[in-house]
Amino acid sequence: MTSLFSLIIGFGALFLLIRTILKYRKGFFDSGETVFWSLVWFTLLTLSIYPGLSNYFAKLLGIDRGVDLVVYISIVVLFFMNFHFYTKIMKQDQDLTKLVRKISKKK
Amino acid sequence: MDKVFVLIPAFNEESSISKVVKDLKKNGYNNILVVDDGSSDNTTAVAEKAGAEVLTHIINRGQGAALQTGMSYLKDKASVVVHFDADGQHDPKQIPRFLKEIKNYDVVLGSRFLDKTTKMPLSKKILLKGAVWVSWAMTGLKLSDTHNGFRALNNKALRKIKLKQDDMGHATEILDEIKINKLKYKEVPVTIKYTSYSMSKGQSVFNSLKILYHNLHHKFIK
Numbered sequence: 001m002t003s004l005f006s007l008i009i010g011f012g013a014l015f016l017l018i019r020t021i022l023k024y025r026k027g028f029f030d031s032g033e034t035v036f037w038s039l040v041w042f043t044l045l046t047l048s049i050y051p052g053l054s055n056y057f058a059k060l061l062g063i064d065r066g067v068d069l070v071v072y073i074s075i076v077v078l079f080f081m082n083f084h085f086y087t088k089i090m091k092q093d094q095d096l097t098k099l100v101r102k103i104s105k106k107k
Numbered sequence: 108m109d110k111v112f113v114l115i116p117a118f119n120e121e122s123s124i125s126k127v128v129k130d131l132k133k134n135g136y137n138n139i140l141v142v143d144d145g146s147s148d149n150t151t152a153v154a155e156k157a158g159a160e161v162l163t164h165i166i167n168r169g170q171g172a173a174l175q176t177g178m179s180y181l182k183d184k185a186s187v188v189v190h191f192d193a194d195g196q197h198d199p200k201q202i203p204r205f206l207k208e209i210k211n212y213d214v215v216l217g218s219r220f221l222d223k224t225t226k227m228p229l230s231k232k233i234l235l236k237g238a239v240w241v242s243w244a245m246t247g248l249k250l251s252d253t254h255n256g257f258r259a260l261n262n263k264a265l266r267k268i269k270l271k272q273d274d275m276g277h278a279t280e281i282l283d284e285i286k287i288n289k290l291k292y293k294e295v296p297v298t299i300k301y302t303s304y305s306m307s308k309g310q311s312v313f314n315s316l317k318i319l320y321h322n323l324h325h326k327f328i329k
Contacts (some may be wrong), residue, residue: 092272100176101172101179103165104142
């Protein structure tokens, strides 16, 4: 990571960490969601300050470079989130149909 | 309880629904339920004026959703429900074929390929035959036709079959439900009248792929 890139990632993570806390205060996130997202942004912030840490964890897992570890984890998290949101949308779609059906019978 | 209901899912069919309902009445079918699936035209008013009972979806949810709305509404009222298209493709005179067989079966499915009375473009024939193979692979039911909206269900089938696929994927889902619920089924030959109007309402190749995707998703992910 170049120092400029680290700076951008660091500020980005800090911004999102503050946003997460603000969303918790407004009641948009519950405590579980706040802890999860705070951990994600805090980890990113830490890695931007100490990029060598990713190398350490990468070696522990048998991966050569820390950057590779970050990329692998990001891909897994993105796939997981995509699946999570997709199933959530499908569920909402079904609930919407049930609601429309109920209303159609009331008329 | 010995009541036959004709269930018609309709979406923007104000130009054809009146004739369809009146033709059914002329042939002695007075219990007609139209489910207006969120049409932006006057389908509801026209169908009511023609003499049908109408349930209206406030927004469009798809043909599968409309059929399920009608089926859950009719499960305590009907002994037999005939699924019928709103675009004038189906002939009310062929309903007795279904009613004759439904005495011994739970579901009677119309087939365009049991005789040669249905004239259709080659591209549609290829598409439908492909759908037959896909349905066979996915449900294990070997049929001559699939995605044919002309079918009849007895009260047992009406209670057992629960369509979760809102879109056109319901046609394969019904076959799946037949298999899961061990329902007795039979195919009868039907003639489908393809007009430029009904063809414009039919399925494109892109839509067929979309249906296939939804079927696969429903079967393996949900």
